[in-house]
Amino acid sequence: xxxxxxxxxxxxxxxxxxxxxxxxxxxxxxxxxxxxxxxxxxxxxxxxxxxxxxxxxxxxxxxxxxxxxxxxxxxxxxxxxxxxxxxxxxxxxxxxxxxxxxxxxxxxxxxxxxxxxxxxxxxxxxxxxxxxxxxxxxxxxxxxxxxxxxxxxxxxxxxxxxxxxxxxxxxxxxxxxxxxxxxxxxxxxxxxxxxxxxxxxxxxxxxxxxxxxxxxxxxxxxxxxxxxxxxxxxxxxxxxxxxxxxxxxxxxxxxxxxxxxxxxxxxxxxxxxxxxxxxxxxxxxxxxxxxxxxxxxxxxxxxxxxxxxxxxxxxxxxxxxxxxxxxxxxxxxxxxxxxxxxxxxxxxxxxxxxxxxxxxxxxxxxxxxxxxxxxxxxxxxxxxxxxxxxxxxxxxxxxxxxxxxxxxxxxxxxxxxxxxxxxxxxxxxxxxxxxxxxxxxxxxxxxxxxxxxxxxxxxxxxxxxxxxxxxxxxxxxxxxxxxxxxxxxxxxxxxxxxxxxxxx
Amino acid sequence: xxxxxxxxxxxxxxxxxxxxxxxxxxxxxxxxxxxxxxxxxxxxxxxxxxxxxxxxxxxxxxxxxxxxxxxxxxxxxxxxxxxxxxxxxxxxxxxxxxxxxxxxxxxxxxxxxxxxxxxxxxxxxxxxxxxxxxxxxxxxxxxxxxxxxxxxxxxxxxxxxxxxxxxxxxxxxxxxxxxxxxxxxxxxxxxxxxxxxxxxxxxxxxxxxxxxxxxxxxxxxxxxxxxxxxxxxxxxxxxxxxxxxxxxxxxxxxxxxxxxxxxxxxxxxxxxxxxxxxxxxxxxxxxxxxxxxxxxxxxxxxxxxxxxxxxxxxxxxxxxxxxxxxxxxxxxxxxxxxxxxxxxxxxxxxxxxxxxxxxxxxxxxxxxxxxxxxxxxxxxxxxxxxxxxxxxxxxxxxxxxxxxxxxxxxxxxxxxxxxxxxxxxxxxxxxxxxxxxxxxxxxxxxxxxxxxxxxxxxxxxxxxxxxxxxx
Numbered sequence: 001x002x003x004x005x006x007x008x009x010x011x012x013x014x015x016x017x018x019x020x021x022x023x024x025x026x027x028x029x030x031x032x033x034x035x036x037x038x039x040x041x042x043x044x045x046x047x048x049x050x051x052x053x054x055x056x057x058x059x060x061x062x063x064x065x066x067x068x069x070x071x072x073x074x075x076x077x078x079x080x081x082x083x084x085x086x087x088x089x090x091x092x093x094x095x096x097x098x099x100x101x102x103x104x105x106x107x108x109x110x111x112x113x114x115x116x117x118x119x120x121x122x123x124x125x126x127x128x129x130x131x132x133x134x135x136x137x138x139x140x141x142x143x144x145x146x147x148x149x150x151x152x153x154x155x156x157x158x159x160x161x162x163x164x165x166x167x168x169x170x171x172x173x174x175x176x177x178x179x180x181x182x183x184x185x186x187x188x189x190x191x192x193x194x195x196x197x198x199x200x201x202x203x204x205x206x207x208x209x210x211x212x213x214x215x216x217x218x219x220x221x222x223x224x225x226x227x228x229x230x231x232x233x234x235x236x237x238x239x240x241x242x243x244x245x246x247x248x249x250x251x252x253x254x255x256x257x258x259x260x261x262x263x264x265x266x267x268x269x270x271x272x273x274x275x276x277x278x279x280x281x282x283x284x285x286x287x288x289x290x291x292x293x294x295x296x297x298x299x300x301x302x303x304x305x306x307x308x309x310x311x312x313x314x315x316x317x318x319x320x321x322x323x324x325x326x327x328x329x330x331x332x333x334x335x336x337x338x339x340x341x342x343x344x345x346x347x348x349x350x351x352x353x354x355x356x357x358x359x360x361x362x363x364x365x366x367x368x369x370x371x372x373x374x375x376x377x378x379x380x381x382x383x384x385x386x387x388x389x390x391x392x393x394x395x396x397x398x399x400x401x402x403x404x405x406x407x408x409x410x411x412x413x414x415x416x417x418x419x420x421x422x423x424x425x426x427x428x429x430x431x432x433x434x435x436x437x438x439x440x441x442x443x444x445x446x447x448x449x450x451x452x453x454x455x456x457x458x459x460x461x462x463x464x465x466x467x468x469x470x471x472x473x474x475x476x477x478x479x480x481x482x483x484x485x486x487x488x489x490x491x492x493x494x495x496x497x498x499x500x501x502x503x504x
Numbered sequence: 505x506x507x508x509x510x511x512x513x514x515x516x517x518x519x520x521x522x523x524x525x526x527x528x529x530x531x532x533x534x535x536x537x538x539x540x541x542x543x544x545x546x547x548x549x550x551x552x553x554x555x556x557x558x559x560x561x562x563x564x565x566x567x568x569x570x571x572x573x574x575x576x577x578x579x580x581x582x583x584x585x586x587x588x589x590x591x592x593x594x595x596x597x598x599x600x601x602x603x604x605x606x607x608x609x610x611x612x613x614x615x616x617x618x619x620x621x622x623x624x625x626x627x628x629x630x631x632x633x634x635x636x637x638x639x640x641x642x643x644x645x646x647x648x649x650x651x652x653x654x655x656x657x658x659x660x661x662x663x664x665x666x667x668x669x670x671x672x673x674x675x676x677x678x679x680x681x682x683x684x685x686x687x688x689x690x691x692x693x694x695x696x697x698x699x700x701x702x703x704x705x706x707x708x709x710x711x712x713x714x715x716x717x718x719x720x721x722x723x724x725x726x727x728x729x730x731x732x733x734x735x736x737x738x739x740x741x742x743x744x745x746x747x748x749x750x751x752x753x754x755x756x757x758x759x760x761x762x763x764x765x766x767x768x769x770x771x772x773x774x775x776x777x778x779x780x781x782x783x784x785x786x787x788x789x790x791x792x793x794x795x796x797x798x799x800x801x802x803x804x805x806x807x808x809x810x811x812x813x814x815x816x817x818x819x820x821x822x823x824x825x826x827x828x829x830x831x832x833x834x835x836x837x838x839x840x841x842x843x844x845x846x847x848x849x850x851x852x853x854x855x856x857x858x859x860x861x862x863x864x865x866x867x868x869x870x871x872x873x874x875x876x877x878x879x880x881x882x883x884x885x886x887x888x889x890x891x892x893x894x895x896x897x898x899x900x901x902x903x904x905x906x907x908x909x910x911x912x913x914x915x916x917x918x919x920x921x922x923x924x925x926x927x928x929x930x931x932x933x934x935x936x937x938x939x940x941x942x943x944x945x946x947x948x949x950x951x952x953x954x955x956x957x958x959x960x961x962x963x964x965x966x967x968x969x970x971x972x973x974x975x
Contacts, residue, residue, distance in 0.1 A: 078969045115935055116867075145887040152886065155926070160933050171926055179919035186911060189896070190903045 002046050003071055003085040003136045006095070007129045009039045014125035021118025032121035033106045036128070040099040047092075061276050061495045064138075064207050068092065072205075075142075079192075080202035084139035088491075089484040090341060094135045094268055097348050100470075101260040102128045107463045108356045109253035112363060113161055120161055120253075123153035127257055134265045140188045141204040143273075144181070147229075147265070151177055154254070154262065161251040163362075169249035176242040180232040187225030191277070194218070210276060211499070223278035223285060230274055233266030236326050237296035240319045247315035248368070252359025255311065259318055260352035264344045267325045271337070271492070275329065279496040282330070289330040290416070294423045296323030301430035305437065310368045311358045313438055314351060317394060320427055321347045321402075327424055328409040332496070334489060336412025339405050341485040346393075346401030346474050349467045353390040357383065360460065361442070364453050370438070375447025380455040384443045386464045393471050395435035396428055401474030505565070512560040512570040514553035515578050516622070519615040522546025526608045539604040540593060543611060547586045550614075554579035566686055569624035569758070573829070573975040577754045578618045580836060584746045585614045587840050590950055591739035591847045606646055610743075613639035617751035624762060626675045626685040629755055630668070633719065636748060637664050643743070644736040656735025663718070663728045671715025677708030691763020713774065719752040722812065723781040726805050730793070733801035734857070738850060741797055742843030745804050746836040753811060757818070757828050766819045775816050776910060782809030783917035790924045795857045796846060799924055800839070803883060806917055807835055810898050813914060817905040824905075827897035829972040834882070834890035834961060841954035842879035845872050848947050859928055864936035873932045875951040880925040882958050885918055890961035 013035030017028040064070040069087040076082075087095070105124060113120045130150025137143040151174055159170035188204070195212045196202050203209065214222075232239040243263075247255050275282045300319030307313040321343065328340025360383065361376070362368050377384030393400040396407075406428060414421045456464070474481060510517070525542050529535075554575045563569045589610060616636030623629045641664070645657030679685055681704040682693040698705045718725040733741050765771055786805030793799040814827045849865065849872060850856040865873040882891035895918070902911045961968055 076966045076969065078966060078973070148887045152881070156933060159930050160935060167930055170930065171923065174926055175919065175922050178922050179915075182915045182918055185896075186899055186903070186915060189899045193900060193903045 001071060002043075003069060003087060004083070006039055006043060006136075007132050009035060009042065010125045010129035010132065013038075014122035014129070017125060018118040018122040021116075025114075025117045028118040028121040029106060029110055032125055033103060035125060036099060036102045036106055040096075040103065043095065043099065060491055061207075061210055066491075070138075075139075078202070079141070079204070080208075081141045081204050082139050083142060084205055085136045086138040086206075087136060089486070089488040090268070090271065091135045093341065093345060093481065093484050094264060095132055097264070097345055098128060098131050098135065098261045100466075101256060101348055101352050104260070104352055104356070104463055104467065105253040105256040107459060108256055108359055109251070110459060112252045112359055116160065120157065120251075123157045124253055124257065126150075126153040127157070128261075131257075131261050131265060135268060138206040139204050140192070140206060140209065140273075144185055144188055147184075148178070148181055150262075150265075154258070157254040157257075158246060158250045161254070162249040163251075164249075165245070166249045169245040172242045173246040176232050176239070180229040180239070183225040184229035187222040190218075190225075191222055206273075210495075212277075216280060219278045219281040220284065223274060223281040226269070226274040226277070227285070227289070230266040230269040231292070231326070233269070234263060234322050234326060235266070235319060236292050236323065237299050237319065238292075240296065240300070243319060244312050244315040247318070247355070248309060248311045252356060252362075255355040255359070256352045259314075259355055260348040263318065263322060264348060267322070267329065267340065267344050270326070270329045271340070275332065276492060276495060279499045282332075282496075283500060286330045286332065287417075290327060290413075290420055293323045293326030293330065294420050296320065296326060297424050297427035298323075298430065301427050301434060304434040305430065308370050310361060310370055310373075310438070310442060311355065312368075313370075313434065314354045314358060317431070317434065318347070318351055320431060321351070321394075323427065324406055324409045324424070327413055327420075331409070331413045331416045332493070333412050333415060334486075334493065335408050336416075337489045337492075338482055338485060339408025339410075339412055341489075342401065342408060342474070342478060342481060343405035345481060346405045346471060349470050349474075350390050350393045350400075350402055353386075353464060353467045354394065356460075356463065357387050357390070360456070370441040373442040374445035375443070376453070377443040378447035379451050379453045382456045382461065386456065386461075386468075387443055388439060389468055390471075391435045391439050393475075395432045399472070399475045401471045401478070404475055404478045508560045509562065509564045512557050512562055512564055513568070514557040514560075515550045515575070515582070516615065516618055518546060518549045518553045519611055519618065522550075523608060523611045523615065526604070526611060530604050530608075534604055536603055539607045540589070543589055543607040544586070546611060547582050547589065547614070550582040550618075551579045551586075554582065563624065567625045567628040568619075568622045569762075570622055571975075573825075574621045574754065574758070576829070576975055577621050577750065577832070580833060581617050581621065581747045581751060582614060584743065584750070584836055584840055585610060587844065587950065587954070588739045588743040588747075591742065591844060592737075603646075606643065609639040609643050609646075613643065613743075614747065617747050620751045621754045621758075623755060624687050624758065626679075626687075626690070629759075630672060630675070632755075633671075633752065634668060636751065637668065637719075640740075640744065640748060643740045644732065646740070647737050652735040653737060654735075656732045659728055659735075660732045667715045667718035667725070670711045670718075674708045674711025674715060677704050677711065681705050681708065687759045687762035688764075691759075691765050694763075695767070709771065713778075716752060716756055717778060720749055720756070720808050721801075721805050722778050722808055723785045723805060724778075726782070726786070729805060730789075730798040730801040733797045733804075734795055738797070738843060738847040741800075742840055742847070745800070745839045745843065749804065749808065750832055750836050753808070753828075753832060757815060757825075760815060760818060761820065761825070772816055775812055776907075779809045779812035779816065779910060780913040782806060782812065783913045784920075787917045787920040787924075791920065793924070794859055796850070796859055796862065796928065797857050799859075799928070800842065800846075803921065803924070804839070806921060807883070809917065810895070810914060811835070813898055813907065813910045814901050816910065817901045817907060823897075824901045826969065826972045827894075827901045829975060830897050830965075830969065831894040833968070833972075834894040834958070837954060837957050837961065838879050838882040838889070838891055841875060841951060841958055842883070844951040844954055845876040845879065848872060848951065849876075859931050862928060863931045863934045865932040867936055869948075871948045871952060875948070875955040877929055877932065878955045878958060880928055882962065884922055884925040888959065888962050890958045890965075893962055893965045 017031040020027045020031045060066045067086045067088045072082050072084045074082050130146050133146030155170050155174045194214050235243045297320050300316050304313050304316035325340045325343050328336040396403045558572050558575050561571050613636050616632045619632030641657050641661045645653050647653045681697040681701050684690045684693050721729040783806050786802050790799050790802030818824045882889035885891045885895035
């Protein structure tokens with residue numbers, strides 16, 4: 001029930017936030033923040049009752065009893081569809097990330113959103129609810145439902161509160177995800193139909209559909225259906241074109257949620273569904289996926305280098321960073337997978353913070369064009385220092401979370417394909433180039449003395465400090481996160497090894 | 505004909521009686537309110553009659569096959585007519601003119617639809633189709649002002665009459681080749697007759713397909729649809745989209761099953777081509793529309809294409825026949841919800857049908873905007889709405905029958921469709937420049953009720969799925 005409650009609190013909270021607007025336009029923000037924090041506290045309290053995470057045995061992918069939590073209730077028995085939720089280390093990490101970044105997003109909407117605040121906060125909370133559903137649903141029908149439904153509030157956030165080209169960006173975002181989602185739907189239904197004809201029983205449960213016997217070619221096509229849906233969301237090269245538009249045009253809180261959380265649903269889907277459901281097909285496909293990942297790392301970095309729009313640059317850097325996740329997943333060994341999970345968390349924090357800085361700049365300067373910035377450190381020293389921190393975090397400075405992540409991915413990848421590792425490592429160098437360029441163009445250089453700009457206030461500094469602590473923590477002592485993911489990854493690796501007898 | 509056969513025909517009898525009552529009432533004292541009440545009572549009784557007749561399911565003469573499946577659709581169509589009646593009241597009431605004939609026409613047209621649904625013979629099929637169609641021509645032209653309704657009615661009259669003639673000629677050719685006119689007999693004998701006289705069968709089948717394709721507005725027989733949708737009064741458009749098309753599709757399904765037409769691969773390939781063309785062309789043409797009624801016309805072309813996918817997968821009772829039941833029900837309810845909102849927001853003013861007229865609807869009238877959003881999302885097949893479960897059925901059925909080319913068209917078509925549904929939703933969500941308080945539109949209860957049905961059917965479909973299986 002805990003998992004359903006987590007979602008319900010956000011759904012009802014969204015409704016409350018919308019209704020609370022009649023008491024004043026600042027009330028919805030407080031309601032939203034309270035709801036997200038309540039959800040977080042509720043989760044943490046519930047977790048204290050669970051066994052120590054580090055000492056957990058490896059959860060067997062096919063056996064829900066070995067997971068941290070499992071809940072199942074009938075929904076549409078005619079097709080074997082149920083409300084099935086389960087939680088293991090990786091989903092728990094993602095849920096925690098979602099809720100923390102949810103609070104950050106509410107904070108970043110504090111002064112950014114001025115019209116229809118109630119409806120905005122409601123959409124924000126509903127998106128979070130959908131994302132939590134994606135991370136916890138283990139019935140494929142239910143998973144698809146959350147996957148699609150979370151798009152609608154996100155669409156409204158971009159379409160109503162976005163910047164000048166919001167209609168185009170919102171539409172592109174929705175169509176990309178929806179069209180690729182349809183391919184996944186066909187795959188899900190085909191998988192369920194094959195299971196039904198094998199066993200005579202309809203089921204959409206993950207635990208039943210693992211180990212479904214089918215022809216190799218069928219498995220390959222079905223795997224592609226899942227892969228495309230997840231890689232569009234990730235986003236991986238060459239399906240990334242929606243991302244720069246959506247990120248640039250979304251309001252700050254929308255960008256934070258998009259980059260911090262929504263992209264991770266794609267990575268999560270790959271680890272949870274695409275590979276375990278079709279291990280053999282994934283081996284055949286892994287070389288292609290790895291090349292796509294490496295291409296994304298380099299291509300995203302090169303494009304980021306060419307941008308003049310502050311937000312667009314960060315958006316392309318996301319393409320580059322998420323390429324590492326794709327590499328980590330398809331290298332499919334302990335080190336690389338750990339790196340991928342680490343990257344999901346670290347990139348969530350660093351990019352969310354950078355988007356918040358971009359939003360604050362836009363709010364103060366009314367432009368995102370870096371050619372009109374320069375010397376902002378002089379005007380706003382606190383913001384400059386904060387920006388410096390997150391930019392070097394994003395370029396992968398040792399001691400911060402992103403470095404650990406990318407290093408682990410490269411280390412794991414080296415065992416699989418040394419040449420590709422060299423190409424991917426180029427991403428670190430180009431990353432340094434575009435990140436420092438971003439810093440130079442906007443915060444350094446000749447200051448404009450006539451500018452009167454408000455520096456970061458207490459609320460902003462508090463939010464930023466939270467994320468700084470998180471990144472430093474991840475960089476200096478990543479063990480707790482690794483421990484949470486470790487048993488799950490062990491279980492997955494053992495599972496795929498028993499199915500295909502070896503590494504991907 | 506014995507008593508239980510009469511009881512089986514109860515819905516038809518009640519409707520006929522309602523028509524007679526309306527005529528008698530008009531000859532005594534012409535009064536719109538009374539006519540409205542009589543029609544409403546008649547329609548409610550028809551729904552009851554369809555439920556009552558379930559216990560007497562049987563074949564009645566060679567013309568009718570009364571079965572629970574048909575009776576379910578009879579009650580659904582009567583419900584759609586009732587919605588049309590409720591919507592029409594607002595549209596026509598304000599002028600104080602004599603409009604009683606409209607109600608009579610509505611009842612007669614529904615009678616035709618129910619005949620069509622229950623028929624098991626080409627003669628009753630044609631009778632039902634014509635009764636429904638002729639009444640519909642007049643309903644389309646009913647508003648006295650404006651040229652659009654008359655243009656739409658004439659266009660529909662001429663083209664529909666041609667289609668009927670072609671259909672009739674097709675029947676004649678098939679009869680000449682097989683000597684049969686019942687669905688079952690014709691389907692069985694067509695195979696043997698083809699060996700002796702292939703040309704007659706081919707020409708006859710082709711003509712029947714084009715006749716029925718016209719009524720269902722499948723590509724390439726779809727040209728009339730947008731003009732008629734646009735020109736007709738909005739409640740009548742809703743009626744045309746749901747009752748007229750739904751009844752013909754039920755008849756087609758029955759013909760397909762009773763005649764075991766799934767044994768003819770060449771027929772299936774022809775239907776597959778039509779289905780793919782409808783899904784792709786319908787969705788592509790909808791992209792460029794700025795009038796919401798024209799847009800829904802093209803979207804309905806695509807939806808009939810999706811339904812045809814299910815029809816192609818039919819081989820008897822089973823998942824595919826449940827899929828027809830579910831999809832058609834979902835489509836009828838969703839369309840009614842959409843037209844209920846459009847009838848209120850656009851009224852009979854042609855300029856108000858532009859998408860630009862819907863800008864900022866969210867902030868003017870939340871309820872209507874939410875209802876239309878849910879209806880559009882259901883048409884687009886987004887989860888939690890009835891339309892999604894419908895799409896779920898279409899894809900599952902397609903996968904089971906390995907119709908990969910058709911499934912590809914479903915996916916591509918749905919991906920295109922998202923764009924134009926979102927365009928309307930985007931227009932509605934625009935924050936208006938002025939802060940003037942707009943008056944809410946009247947009559948939101950009906951739209952709210954239909955929207956709720958769409959959501960319930962999409963979120964808790966279990967009981968309806970079981971019901972559909974039991975039919």
